[in-house]
Amino acid sequence: MPAVPADPTVVSPAAARALFRAGLATPTAGWCAGFTQANLIIVPRAQAFDVLLFATRNPQACPILGVLDAGETSGPLLVDGDIRSDVGRYRVYENGVLVAEPTGLEEWWRADLMTFIVGCSFTFEAALQEAGIAIAHIKQGTNVPMYRTNVRCAPAGAMSGPLVVSMRPIPADRVADAVRITSQYPAVHGAPVHVGDPAALGIDLDRPDFGDVVVVGPGEVPVFWACGVTPQAAVMESRPALAIGHAPGHMLITDARDADYLVARYT
């Protein structure tokens, strides 16, 4: 397995994808500064309409940045890339059960698989950092904590499930700034869905469903954004025969730039 680069922030997306293709598997927060990271949900064509409709009806959790047609393995978001190998670690679900976490999809790929590339909140973390708002999980070198909530998504066909959120502790006097900044990126989850009250979402901060625990320090407030792992939670509940996602925090690094998703443009 290749080593993690000394400074992952300056690696190009193509170089990062080459490392993951060669077998590296590590959370990607802070990698490839300025370039957009994304969630994946890959399903057979027969299930694709329900997944796309679920995303359309839950745009804050599932903002679609791109769709690869059945059998397609690259596209404008990953030029010269290969969706079967360019993510560090995948999750394969059969009938809603996690059956494998491979570093490549050679064994699993089929010509009828369609790939949905879904926005990720890592996109606006750079903008928060530029505003002087530290991101705890990047400072700690861990994965962002993610939680299943008691909020139900709008269902679509066979797909239903809970809203999944990511959590970042924000100093109380910067919460308004964090809202203002992230609302400018609606195509990558946008403004927080909830601020300050984990119990109201049915969340125990010490028990993330995905990712790592991050401590909320004195004077800090837990702030929750809709998370692109939401389609995987719906897959676990809705139990399609086959579905594939990324391992939470191990994102697809695309050739799009974070600035492309600032409000003015998301085509």
Add this chain to the structure above:
Amino acid sequence: MPAVPADPTVVSPAAARALFRAGLATPTAGWCAGFTQANLIIVPRAQAFDVLLFATRNPQACPILGVLDAGETSGPLLVDGDIRSDVGRYRVYENGVLVAEPTGLEEWWRADLMTFIVGCSFTFEAALQEAGIAIAHIKQGTNVPMYRTNVRCAPAGAMSGPLVVSMRPIPADRVADAVRITSQYPAVHGAPVHVGDPAALGIDLDRPDFGDVVVVGPGEVPVFWACGVTPQAAVMESRPALAIGHAPGHMLITDARDADYLVARYT
């Protein structure tokens, strides 16, 4: 046919829909101040995936605000409404050819029809007016001019076609304000796609493909926004057996508020 109300700006969405249900057919620009108007594209379930994927790949032209399942005739965007009757005038296409412009869909409705409710630039016109930017077609009491451009949309399955834009003349010293304001509404077409050069889009301003001519006065610049008639242009080119839209400018008036689509929220 009911008369146009003396002041359509103060009519409630439910009252407006009742007038259209009773047979009124008139362009809706400026109606029901503060409430969101929308484009329609209605297709059989068998074509719905291609339409939804087309919208997903062309979000600036086709931002989806809501989807009614096959056979559903109302939903959260039109509470106690009926999608078969609550628009002033519809357009029915068979094999891509406009065959009827009825004021109701009783003759055409089928249980397998799915309705896609698509954002409309009328939503941000109120914000422009509040900033002191006059909207020429509202002042003139006519329909906004819309044009097929030489820009191709990203295709999806059987659906392909040109980008359709709406045009508003904006004083040269307010163009930047118009960009800044409308970019805050990405879920209803957002920022302009083009400013100031109709020829580059293959457009003759005197020959709109839909709506009415609006004169660009001295000191004004023509500004172009992606338009929700785009799916109908794709229908005309892609020729599905059946598709139904609204007559351009005769929008669905929803119960959502324009403020809901300001950047912070579009779920």
